[in-house]
Amino acid sequence: MYDWNDLRVFLAVARNGSTLAASKVLKINQTTVARRLEALEEDLQLKLFERGQSGSRLTEAGEDLVAEAEKVEKAAEALASRAAAHQRGLAGTIRVTASESVANIALIPALSEFRRLYPEVTIELVMTDATLSLEDGEADVALRAGAGLPDSDALVARKLNEFVFGIYCSREYALSRGRPTRPEELKDHTLIGPDGPLMVQMPGMAWMFEQAPDAEVSCRANTMTSLSSAIKAGLGLGPMVTIMADQDPDMVRCMIPDPVPKGSMWLVTRAELRNVPRIRAFIDFVTPYVHTLARDMEAKGRAVRKAQAEAMAAAAAPMPQPELS
Secondary structure (H helix, E strand, C coil): CCCHHHHHHHHHHHHHCCHHHHHHHHCCCHHHHHHHHHHHHHHHCCCCEEEECCEEEECHHHHHHHHHHHHHHHHHHHHHHHHHHHHHCCCEEEEEEECHHHHHHHHHHHHHHHHHHCCCEEEEEEECCCCCCCCCCCCCEEEEEECCCCCCCCEEEEEEEEEEEEEEEEHHHHHHHCCCCCHHHHHHCCEEEECCHHHHCCCCHHHHHHHCCCCCEEEEECCHHHHHHHHHCCCCEEEEEHHHHCCCCCEEEEECCCCCCEEEEEEEEEHHHCCCHHHHHHHHHHHHHHHHHHHHHHHHHHHHHHHHHHHHHHHHCCCCCCCCC
16 A cells, blocks of 8 residues: 555656656655655556656656546545535535525525535525424525514524515516506406415515405416416416516516515524524625625616517507508
């Protein structure tokens, strides 16, 4: 068995072309480099270099072993990096939960960049519209939408963003049945209703049905994803977060309720976890990421809505009639 440290000497000589150059890189004297190289050749029972006045040239066996030695080097560096990360507390697992819509739009793209910055941290992502209990350890961190702070002394939260809800329909629906722009017009349209407490409490949902209590209800949705799909399919009108819906050219904004329904995005964790280094790193990364994402989404939404309005106006314009001769 060879001494693993001798591989560092072998690679240094191979990369720098001589024992003298390798000694300067390794910061040890040339005699030590030569001695350790000889020890490695003896252990392996192979001649690794042809030595001459111009330096050291790899033998065929030496050239063949360089790639394998580099694998050992990378493994050693990875082990050292992981050990250092554990010392800093920047290694381990974070179990993160979010709804499917929030995860797809805000969290999954963020996790890709976070993993590049903190490769020793493993993220376990749970996408569910159910509210997992952070207090009971079902997750470490949650991205949650709501109107206020979590009602628990065991939890701490950071507000990431505030958003507005509007009433939307599909482009196809608007072209075929018209786009209501005033609350009193809702009674003449088909609505998509809520199913389950989370959807009943969605900002804008109660307001919509207060304006049109007798309106036709085509279906009921129990998640934001299913609500969005139903609206885009032309099944009726429903409330959506404006910065999400405005980006979709198939979604048409009808109106913003008055008073304006608002919600907030919160990043929540247990109080005893907030200063754990990997949790703190995650919180400090996600916060500015979401702020930047929201700003970019708003800009894109404005551009999409402008193009959409122009296209719909053109589609609704009467066809020019040929002139009679």
